[in-house]
Amino acid sequence: MKNKHTYMTLKLVLVGLCVYAYNSSKNIPPKNVQPNSIIEKKVDSLLSLMSLEEKIGQMSQIRHFDSLADQEILAGRIGSVIHTLGPNPGEGAMGWQAKFTELQEKALSTRLGIPLLFGVDAVHGQNTFEGATVFPHNIALGATRNDKLVEEAATITAIEAQATGFNWVFSPCVAIPFNEKWGRVYEAFSENTALTQKLSRASIKGHQGNLSKTNTVMATAKHYVGDGATDFGTEGGNTTLTMQDINDHLLPPYRDAVKQGVGSVMVSFNKLSGIDMHAHKTLITDTLKTSMGFDGIVVTDWKGYTKFGRNKIINAGVDMAMAVDGDLFEFQEGLKRGVAYDSVPIERVNDAVKRILRQKYRLGLFENPFPDSTLISKIGISAHRDKARQIVRESLVLLKNESNLLPIDKQTEKIVVVGEHANNSGLQSGGWTIEWQGVNENYKGATTILEGVQKTAKGNVVYDADGTGNHLDADVAIVVVGETPYAEFFGDIGGETDTYQLTLTKAHQEYIKTYTENDIKTVVVLVSGRPLVVTEQINQSDAFVAAWLPGSEGDGIAQVLFGEYNFNGKLPHSWPKSVEDFNHKYGPNFWDKSITPLYEFGYGLKY
CATH class of the missing domain: 3.20.20.300 (Glycoside hydrolase, family 3, N-terminal domain)
Structure with a gap:
């Protein structure tokens, strides 16, 4: 050679x-x-x-x-x-x-x-x-x-x-x-x-x-x-x-x-x-x-x-x-x-x-x-992952925080983390991850949202993967919902594959209902590649976070939920209020004022 x-x-x-x-x-x-x-x-x-x-x-x-x-x-x-x-x-x-x-x-x-x-x-x-x-x-x-x-x-x-x-x-x-x-x-x-x-x-x-x-x-x-x-x-x-x-x-x-x-x-x-x-x-x-x-x-x-x-x-x-x-x-x-x-x-x-x-x-x-x-x-070294984790933290957009549920007290006695997206680095990373269309399982070197919560919280953390509601004695529920990975035309809504939708799946809607209807303080973390129509779920929850597709460092989300860092993110897109917002060529956006969004471009709360 x-x-x-x-x-x-x-x-x-x-x-x-x-x-x-x-x-x-x-x-x-x-x-x-x-x-x-x-x-x-x-x-x-x-x-x-x-x-x-x-x-x-x-x-x-x-x-x-x-x-x-x-x-x-x-x-x-x-x-x-x-x-x-x-x-x-x-x-x-x-x-x-x-x-x-x-x-x-x-x-x-x-x-x-x-x-x-x-x-x-x-x-x-x-x-x-x-x-x-x-x-x-x-x-x-x-x-x-x-x-x-x-x-x-x-x-x-x-x-x-x-x-x-x-x-x-x-x-x-x-x-x-x-x-x-x-x-x-x-x-x-x-x-x-x-x-x-x-x-x-x-x-x-x-x-x-x-x-x-x-x-x-x-x-x-x-x-x-x-x-x-x-x-x-x-x-x-x-x-x-x-x-x-x-x-x-x-x-x-x-x-x-x-x-x-x-x-x-x-x-x-x-x-x-x-x-x-x-x-x-x-x-x-x-x-x-x-x-x-x-x-x-x-x-x-x-x-x-x-x-x-x-x-x-x-x-x-x-x-x-x-x-x-x-x-x-x-x-x-x-x-x-x-x-x-x-x-x-x-x-x-x-x-x-x-x-x-x-x-x-x-x-x-x-x-x-x-x-x-x-x-x-230098591939995947801690310094690189630290930078990715910082970006996760600074990208999170807080859409709602009723009764100041967030930040969650680290000493909370029992926290239930709900949903398959919480414990799956493939789901949290979206398309163009390992494979063209992404993967639906954990991959090497990544940290999930659940792992981040388990590392950060001091009380008892339990996991409810499919929203069965077996932990209705929890003090706080962190419900992680969202889209499954896609890339290019496979992710078009109403396209030739017709797989994806502007709303959460029925199953994910039920995850949220299971805990909110039983008076459990609920934080919803939305993992998605775009703003979705989740007006009803925002109204149901005590706090709602747009987490986008955070990539390999899911623990950055927990660091913000538990107050180690404040929310910093601002919406890069106008947020739709209803499916009807998309009856025309375009959805609500910064340039077209004919559709009133649920949240304007640039919206984002802090503690």
């Missing part, structure tokens, strides 16, 4: 010397030149050596376990590798690094030795790796309103992502949700544009830091544009906002992302007034690239090439295709034919490849292409 690495390093040095010679021949001074100027010369030099097949290869992204992965990488026909739904790269972080090192060595052994980008959906920590720190989802970060915490969470995510072999994350989501029926509300920070701008800047800064260092990653602003503002909250649906509304409400976070130097932008599944966003040249090329000055990579979402118009999306300005699930041949051969028959200008291909190479140089991959094994020891 060491000899291979030495060979690869020498090869990269030789490439650098060739670039130096090119610069010298053009009378370009090798010193006292802005780094970006040097990178541009390197990019132009390397591009001039590439065949069309190699260029299209740089525009291709596949999964590490695809059957042709090794063969295509060795042939120089792949520019990026993604890890997502499917088998893990190896056993433990060392196994993950070993797999990506093996693939990188194959890429570096090709004629031009161009290193690979390794991408992952690390949207709330390195959430694909069991044992990593899993942060609260972005909706909870929006509730903190704390850009410093967001930056720190992103910095930790970058470290733990690099520790598992990745140099590119598909985060942050900078959508502005207009309807809680959308299954991705929790991936966004807020319905408020200004708050989203502030937290997006912080997230990109934290992820990217000094981009060439081995503890930082390339970030991705997504999904461009209008994904959260589709009619009726349908994932991949039609966004019928006016261009003025899009400019005022949806584009500002992207402008800030570009100013912050974000390395990539992912295009959205939705249509904009009937035009697929993947093929929307006006917004991709004219607005994002030309007007905003974005010089990074525009990447498709899943199978975007074949879904949204093939070469039409390349001409619209897309630079890299997630060529997965059989799309690789379709993409590479289709684009090759497009160039051959003049339907895709070679200048468009060259522009795409330059953008990809530019980011690889900025990441320092030509100098340091391999994962840093020293970072493995």
Whole structure:
């Protein structure tokens, strides 16, 4: 392995010397030149050596376990590798690094030795790796309103992502949700544009830091544009906002992302007034690239090439295709034919490849292409978990506290904790946790809400998993209810799966009734990826807390319930009062005053 690495390093040095010679021949001074100027010369030099097949290869992204992965990488026909739904790269972080090192060595052994980008959906920590720190989802970060915490969470995510072999994350989501029926509300920070701008800047800064260092990653602003503002909250649906509304409400976070130097932008599944966003040249090329000055990579979402118009999306300005699930041949051969028959200008291909190479140089991959094994020891360390726990505490929103039930006295004689969500780290973490759709069981390294209560309270703590009411002698009931994990369109309410609803399940409603109707002082903790219609349950309870999806550090909730810390969170979304609030295209939100919410954006009590 060491000899291979030495060979690869020498090869990269030789490439650098060739670039130096090119610069010298053009009378370009090798010193006292802005780094970006040097990178541009390197990019132009390397591009001039590439065949069309190699260029299209740089525009291709596949999964590490695809059957042709090794063969295509060795042939120089792949520019990026993604890890997502499917088998893990190896056993433990060392196994993950070993797999990506093996693939990188194959890429570096090709004629031009161009290193690979390794991408992952690390949207709330390195959430694909069991044992990593899993942060609260972005909706909870929006509730903190704390850009410093967001930056720190992103910095930790970058470290733990690099520790598992990745140099590119598909985060942050900078959508502005207009309807809680959308299954991705929790991936966004807020319905408020200004708050989203502030937290997006912080997230990109934290992820990217000094981009060439081995503890930082390339970030991705997504999904461009209008994904959260589709009619009726349908994932991949039609966004019928006016261009003025899009400019005022949806584009500002992207402008800030570009100013912050974000390395990539992912295009959205939705249509904009009937035009697929993947093929929307006006917004991709004219607005994002030309007007905003974005010089990074525009990447498709899943199978975007074949879904949204093939070469039409390349001409619209897309630079890299997630060529997965059989799309690789379709993409590479289709684009090759497009160039051959003049339907895709070679200048468009060259522009795409330059953008990809530019980011690889900025990441320092030509100098340091391999994962840093020293970072493995930092995965899930106590300092990282402490930061995640702080975010949990600061994200909790107190909606009601009748008779000052909260904070709960630690000396309370008997406390009953109710509901399966109280003792299940998978349920409390939501989608994009270990698996794409999340998991319904405990995972390694996490602490549940029940464990937090047991650790914090001094009296007798008992657990009623299914709300049977066997502990009606309790002094206080902490009833934990909410949604089960989902991701993307699976979480749409009223969508094709039709699994989720705007209200609590009948079973969870009964958990609350069982204790409130027996005059037990009851605190309801709602674990959800969005505001739900719980007006009746708020009225029934003595205290009600919106806990969002807290991630791996569930004990942070107990710390606030028992008064070790005060409530800090403010609603990042308007809170609906009835299901009827959603009879129109949008639910109650900061911008539309036609629907009066139960609680306004920004509401939140303290003790």
